[in-house]
Structures are given as structure tokens and as C-alpha cells.
Amino acid sequence: MKRSASDKTLSIFIYAVLGILGFAAFYPFWNAAVISFNSGADTMKGGITFWPRSFSLENYEVVFRDERLVNGFVISVLRTAVGTIGSILATSVFAYGMTRRELIGKKFYMIACIVTMYFSGGLVPSYLLIRELGLMDTFWVMVIPGMVSVWNMIVFRAFFQGMPSGLEESAKIDGSSNWGVLFRIILPLSGPVIATLSLFTAVYHWNDWFAPSIYISNVDLLPIQTKLQQILSSNIMNEQMARMDSSASSHLNRMRSVTTQSLSMATMMVATVPILCVYPFVQKYFVKGVLVGSLKE
Template identity: 40%
Template sequence: MKKQMTVGSICFDAVIYLSLIAAIFAFVYPLYYMFIVSVSDGMNVMRGEIKWFPIGFNFDAYYTILTDHKVIRAYGNTLLYTSVGTFINVAATALCAYPLSRSRLYGRSFFTVFIVITMLFHGGMIPTYLVVDSLGLMNSMWAIVIPPAINVWYMIIMRTFFQNIPNEIQESAVIDGAHEITIFWRIIIPLSAPVFATMIMFYAVWHWNSFFPATIYLRNNEMVPVQIIMRSMIVDGNVGEVNSTRDLTTILLSMKYAVVIVTILPILAVYPFIQKYFVKGAMVGSLKG
């Protein structure tokens, strides 16, 4: 039957759509504004003439950034830290979450409480620094990727997901002679693609945006991630050598926005390929009555 539209329902739908449009504008316009400023002429940017469309369209800011060897090296460092760190995070989180999701694990409640306590109480920055220093991890990639190996909240999310996988699947595998490693590798992981994709996205975004650990643990400027370079350009105005025919003063503001776009673009490009897993049901068709 065709739905009857009343004045109240029409007004309600209108409010919902207007609210969604306003929310989209609030999120999208800042990104759009940064882009149009980054490709506009520096003098127009300094005069505050950029509102909706770029003026004096050029890519001098991007050319200056992408031809700087420090930025290229820092990009490589960030890719390395993000890929290695995300792999360690997801692997450690899954290996911790899976045993805690099994009801037959002896002492499961004790281990769960013990791990959850770390969400509320932790040593702090100085004890963590001393531990990293005593382990000989200072000024190395491992100081960036090992200390945050497991996020307890993400581990709880993954454990809950594993608990929702029907026990009948695993019991059938046990009857067929499969052991725990085989069950985890051949059954749990394929059925858990959505939660693994979500964890990869969460951890990758965290590593990509992280800069504070690098300021503490890294002393070699050749090892710093791109976020440190971005902060140096935006806050300190340190842009290095300018490979441009334009004066530095006229492109400095454009460069500040351009470096932000260059930094966030890769993680924005990855999201559409992972987003489908956020809403995909892991158990659709896994059991037949």
C-alpha cells in the first residue's frame, strides 16, 4: 500500500534532509576550502579573497612540497610505520581477542578484567619512555609501532565479534579433526572480514595521524613521519627550499593548506575500498538450517 504523506511527516522529512545537508556541508566544506586555497594564487589568499572558487589557479604549492626531498622521505617513513604498525596491531589484537572469546578458556574472566583495567590505569608517559629506553628501542621504528600494539577497546570489539560466530561451525571443524590454529586461520578469519577491515582502518588512521610518539622517541630527522614535517611547515613556517618561480611569501599560506591535503589524501583514498565491509554481514549464508 502506498504510504500516506501527512503534513507532519513531510515537515519531519524536510527537517531530516535539511539537517543532513547541513551536516554534509559542515564536514565537506573545510576540505573543499583547503583545496581551493592550496591551488589559488598566494596574493589572493593573503587578501582573503578565496571563498568558493580558486583564484589564480596554479599548483606551485604542491610542486614545492612534492619536490622537497624531506617530504618524500617523511612520506616513506609514514607508509612504513603505518603498514608495519597496522599489521602488528591487527595481529596482536586478533590473537588476544580470539582466546578471550572462547568460553572454554580457563580463567577467561580474570584475564579480561586484567586487560580492561589497563584502559583506566596506566603508567603514563614517563614510565613508558623509560621502558622503551631500557629495551633499546629508542630512535628506531619499533619505538613507534610496538608500544601501541594493542588497543583494548578495539580488542573488546573484535572479541565480541568472534563470540557472535556460531559455535556449531567450530564444533563441526573439531569433529573433522581441526585444531585451534586451523579453526582460527581457516574459519574465523574468513568469516571476520568486516571486523578485520574495520580494525585495519582504525589502526591505520591512528598511525597515519600520529606524530607525538615520533617527537619523543626519534632523534634522527631522517626517520620522522610526514606529520612532523607538516607541523614544521604549518606552525614554524619551515618550508625548506622553494622550487618555484613565485616568491615564498605569496605561496606560504597556500603551502600550509597544500601540505594538509597531501597528508590526508591517501587515507581518504583508502576508505571507499574498505567502507563496504562496515555494513556487510559476516554470517550471511554461513549456516543453513
């Protein structure tokens, strides 16, 4: 089918706008990667855009040589793995229970869950609750409070309700219990929604830095994102001190090949690249998982 001149013009305009938006979204990440591979002293001069002007791996050497950052990376990996698996299991079991017709008070439970999506107790009550539960300064304070997500439960529930009822009835005739139906039939058929929600949950656990900074004072338990935030805050303080004593700071920066800014960018790359590598493997499940879960209430 032959396209008119107006259609071609519109297509060119759309692709141009999408290209500009794509570039605007990708360039900050690319520039951060370039700075991380550039000498810190050279970066202080400015003008680093698309390519390293003075290529150097010293920033990454400092990152991987620092036991605190390596330990933070391990904590982040453990938290993401344990938190994602625990959250998906707990939320799917909760959602399956909410689909049971014989559940007494199901509407009340649903309303109570939805209310928590719009209203929370606030930071101070949450802090007091975490303290009374004995979760302060423990690894589990990063896992247990976010184990059940109401939004994920609603998506799971809608997905489960969209499955043929004959599957469950056949399993019950064969003598299967509710647990058997869930783990042997329902969850194996829920691959798209599990993959989609697992990625969303993993991204949350990987990127969260605020909760550990509030509930954890033990440096050995801090994830890499919290330590990255501390490095960025330190960078801001150093810049403010540099403005107060420009002559001393300029001399110090000339003597250093690794600066706080370059180290921050290197740490940011180490913290960001692993979770980005997960996207290509679950991208095909995004549309199918989210849309199928939203077709039926």
C-alpha cells in the same frame, strides 16, 4: 502512502539541518584544497573561498620536490601498512585466546585489560619504558607500542563468540589445531570486523604525529603528519614575527609565490587524501562489522 503536510515539513527541516551540518563539515576541507591550488602571494590578500583566484601548482611542486616530505610520506605508508597488519594479527590472536573456555584466569586477564583502557602510566613512565626497551629513534617505536588494542580485542572476542561452535568442533575432529582453526576458519569468516577494525587502526597510524615527535629525533624517520605539524607550527611563528615587523614581512611575502600557509595546505592535502580514498572500499563493512561484534558479550 500519502504524506501529510506536517510530515513533508519535518522532512524538509531534517534535510536542511543535515545539509547545513554536511556543508559545515566539508567546507574547511574544500577551502584547504582551494588554498593549496592558489598562489601563496595571492592567498595572503584573503578572500579565497570556493575557487582558486590565482591557480598555481607551485605549492605541490615544492612538496614533492622536498625530499624530507616525500620521505615522510613513505614512512607514513610503511608505518600504516606494517602497523595495521601487525595490530590486526596480534589482536585477533589475543582475542581468540580470550574466548577459550580452558584458559585459566581468563576473568583476571580480562579485568587487567579493561583497566588499561581507563588508566595509563602517563607520558614519563611510557618514555622511560620505550627507552629501556631500546626502541628510541627506531621505526618500530611507531608500531610495537600500539600493536594490541584492548577495544579491538573486545570487539574481536565478541565476534568470535557469536560464531557457531560447531565450526570449531568439526575442525578439531578433522585434526586441526587451534592455530589452524583460527587462520583457516575463524579469520576467513571475520571479513566485516577485520575490515572495520583495519580501517580504524590504519587511520590511527596515519594521523598520529605525537608519538614520533616524542620518541624520534632522526628526521629521516618522521612521518608526514609530524612534519606537517612542524610546518603548521612554523607558520604560526612566522605570523607572530610578521606582526612584530609588518613592513619587512609584507615586502617578503610580495616576493614569494609560495608561502608557509599555502605550503601547509598542500602538505595537508597530500597527507589526507590517501587515507580518504580507502573509505569507499570498506564503507559497506562499517555497520555490519561493528554491530555484529557488539551483539554478544
